[in-house]
Amino acid sequence: MSYINTLMNGEQGLFKHTSLTPLQKITLRFVVVGLLYYGLVVIEGMIMRMYAVSPIEAVTTNQYFAILTAHPLVGIFGSTYLIVFGAFLFLVPFLMNKPLWSIKMANWTFWCIAIGTFIFWAAGFISHYAPLYTLYWPLPADFTQFSVVGGTFFILGIAIVMVGTALFVINIFKTILYTPNGWKKQPASALLGSALGYSGFKNLFSKKKNRQEHLVSLPVAAIARGTVDVALNAAIILFTGVLILVYMVGALLGFDLKETAVDALLYKNWFWWGLDLIADGLVLIFVAGTWYLLATLITGKKLFMENWARAALLIELIVSWTVWSHHLMSDQAQPGWLKVVSGEMVTAFELITQGLAFFITLATLWSARPLKMSNPLKFLLGGLLGFALAVPAGIMQADLGLNRILHNTQWIIGPHVHVAILIGLSMTLYSAIYFLLPILTNGAKLYSQKLTNIHFWAHLIGGIGMGAFMGMAGLHGMLRRTLYINGEFMPYMVLAAISGALLLIAFLAFLYNVIMTVGINGLLGIFKAPAIKTEDLIPKA
Amino acid sequence: MVDSNTVLFGQTLIYTFYALAIILLMAWFGYRVTTHGPSKVKPAFFYTFVGFLILLGVSIHMVTLHTIPWKPMDMERADIKADKVFDISVQNHKFQLPAEKMMIKTNDKVLFNVTSGDLTYGFGLFRNDNTMVFQMQVLPGHNNDILWQFDRPGVYSIRSTEYSGPDGVFMVEKDVVEVTD
Numbered sequence: 001m002s003y004i005n006t007l008m009n010g011e012q013g014l015f016k017h018t019s020l021t022p023l024q025k026i027t028l029r030f031v032v033v034g035l036l037y038y039g040l041v042v043i044e045g046m047i048m049r050m051y052a053v054s055p056i057e058a059v060t061t062n063q064y065f066a067i068l069t070a071h072p073l074v075g076i077f078g079s080t081y082l083i084v085f086g087a088f089l090f091l092v093p094f095l096m097n098k099p100l101w102s103i104k105m106a107n108w109t110f111w112c113i114a115i116g117t118f119i120f121w122a123a124g125f126i127s128h129y130a131p132l133y134t135l136y137w138p139l140p141a142d143f144t145q146f147s148v149v150g151g152t153f154f155i156l157g158i159a160i161v162m163v164g165t166a167l168f169v170i171n172i173f174k175t176i177l178y179t180p181n182g183w184k185k186q187p188a189s190a191l192l193g194s195a196l197g198y199s200g201f202k203n204l205f206s207k208k209k210n211r212q213e214h215l216v217s218l219p220v221a222a223i224a225r226g227t228v229d230v231a232l233n234a235a236i237i238l239f240t241g242v243l244i245l246v247y248m249v250g251a252l253l254g255f256d257l258k259e260t261a262v263d264a265l266l267y268k269n270w271f272w273w274g275l276d277l278i279a280d281g282l283v284l285i286f287v288a289g290t291w292y293l294l295a296t297l298i299t300g301k302k303l304f305m306e307n308w309a310r311a312a313l314l315i316e317l318i319v320s321w322t323v324w325s326h327h328l329m330s331d332q333a334q335p336g337w338l339k340v341v342s343g344e345m346v347t348a349f350e351l352i353t354q355g356l357a358f359f360i361t362l363a364t365l366w367s368a369r370p371l372k373m374s375n376p377l378k379f380l381l382g383g384l385l386g387f388a389l390a391v392p393a394g395i396m397q398a399d400l401g402l403n404r405i406l407h408n409t410q411w412i413i414g415p416h417v418h419v420a421i422l423i424g425l426s427m428t429l430y431s432a433i434y435f436l437l438p439i440l441t442n443g444a445k446l447y448s449q450k451l452t453n454i455h456f457w458a459h460l461i462g463g464i465g466m467g468a469f470m471g472m473a474g475l476h477g478m479l480r481r482t483l484y485i486n487g488e489f490m491p492y493m494v495l496a497a498i499s500g501a502l503l504l505i506a507f508l509a510f511l512y513n514v515i516m517t518v519g520i521n522g523l524l525g526i527f528k529a530p531a532i533k534t535e536d537l538i539p540k541a
Numbered sequence: 542m543v544d545s546n547t548v549l550f551g552q553t554l555i556y557t558f559y560a561l562a563i564i565l566l567m568a569w570f571g572y573r574v575t576t577h578g579p580s581k582v583k584p585a586f587f588y589t590f591v592g593f594l595i596l597l598g599v600s601i602h603m604v605t606l607h608t609i610p611w612k613p614m615d616m617e618r619a620d621i622k623a624d625k626v627f628d629i630s631v632q633n634h635k636f637q638l639p640a641e642k643m644m645i646k647t648n649d650k651v652l653f654n655v656t657s658g659d660l661t662y663g664f665g666l667f668r669n670d671n672t673m674v675f676q677m678q679v680l681p682g683h684n685n686d687i688l689w690q691f692d693r694p695g696v697y698s699i700r701s702t703e704y705s706g707p708d709g710v711f712m713v714e715k716d717v718v719e720v721t722d
Binding site for chain 1 (some may be wrong): 545548557560569571575576577579580581582584587591595598601602605606612616617658659660661665667668672673674677678680683684692702706707708720
């Protein structure tokens, strides 16, 4: 097969977009656009890495901070949300062996998140609206520094993403609970109890003979529990967005609303409560659930200590609601008991819950020795390593003594955040993508194993390297969210930029491999209307 | 008194050792899981690991409480009488200091009381090699105070440690704190 033929039609012409069911198509759309947004995030990240070495003339300071504002938001919503939501909208019906409740609603979720992300990114890019993702009050309403029109579109974009998110939440829970046409009536309340972990928790304290059967599988339970945090987070972000919009509309109409009407500390508490539901809630729960799913799929074995795994997920859900204060340990007006109980003690529980998930996944894999080192397995091990590195780094900074000298340094954003997201989360997602690729494409064959190996090693070394060098700079006093123009931390920043370049190489290798696997025609075909009208998840054999 | 640099050096050692150990462990696991051998994991091993995690989670904060001197001092600062108080205000991305140079004697307990008239800022003290002595957040409408004891002479700069818009990037006051014997 010629190169051009493979480029246009994919490896051996095996991928036929006309064979896809509507659910396969919508899932692939989520993943493809999520990966494109990931590419944008990598490019933005690379610009900032280069800027940290030496300021780039073509990028003004205001533009730099607009990039810094958009970068994590595009990463979370445009990339991670799209990939994760797409995968879960396929996996929940797949694992429950029933149709998705609403394909139409899944399509709305896709368009809301894809378009909303583009709107807030473009608003920031054009107007340089740059209050950062933290939106510390009253910065988002400081119109002496930022354009009110640009800000309005920015917040509007975020609000559209949240609407799409709310539709995802409805679709997931309806899919778990509803009774499809022609089915026996489903026990909705028992399903909900199982999905939220109530039955699993009860089983821990019941005699063996009295233990209830789990009505939903563990990965579905993890998705359901993480989705609770998704819903709460969307509500908080929407509420905050509306508040900021009120000030923006007031400014547009010529009214200067008093910024002091909103208490900065109270605002910071509720915003971090909501925002932390992503970082310390749904990410950890979704990731643990995905580890369990991948471990059981890769091994074909039952999960090790399943009731403990279910109980840990329930505890993580409660931990995620009470953990936010570790972001306010340097706020002296924050009550001391909240810093100790929520900031230190509850946060330490994440070491336990994530440690359990880590152990249970490894033990499940171990139980199936010898395993073939497949692509899903190696990326899964990478994902496990990422969280094993990033969670203790976070626990360290969630200490009142250490936080005093670590808060807002590169330590936070390097060894903790970027290692968690790039290595822990992304490699887990890549593991799922490599596993699901043949299922979602009806048997497409990966173009090049060599490119997959480059993807794996360049991503792993680049991600850990970047986190490590940022962390070393942080331990030497380098702050995040600012600029150093006199080369104060040059050696670390050069090494971090080289590591960042490895991440870019990894992504390009992966992207090229995917394009050559499904072909340009196949890639474009994903966005055409489905040729098959069916509620089936995958075509009947 | 233990210096913040000493604490950071200790943290660097501990975390580097841990990071290398966990990377090696995963590499070992990745190799061994592909080979033949015993595959049963005893529940006792799991319960021991759970116990270890609980012990570690609790002990981290107990250890730092007894080894990092500014931690108990910060928690009890309302009941500690400061030897010197500096009132500092911030507005329009500019620190207003009580004096051109704030002079401090070694081992004096000094309270920095910082208020903001507009945005959320940060207040951090840095050595000349850019390493951090301490920092705190400065929220408008609230008292933001930190009590510190300097155990050695030195000259320090103040820098905003929180983003307050592009205008706040260069909020640095060079060599404005001097500690003498």
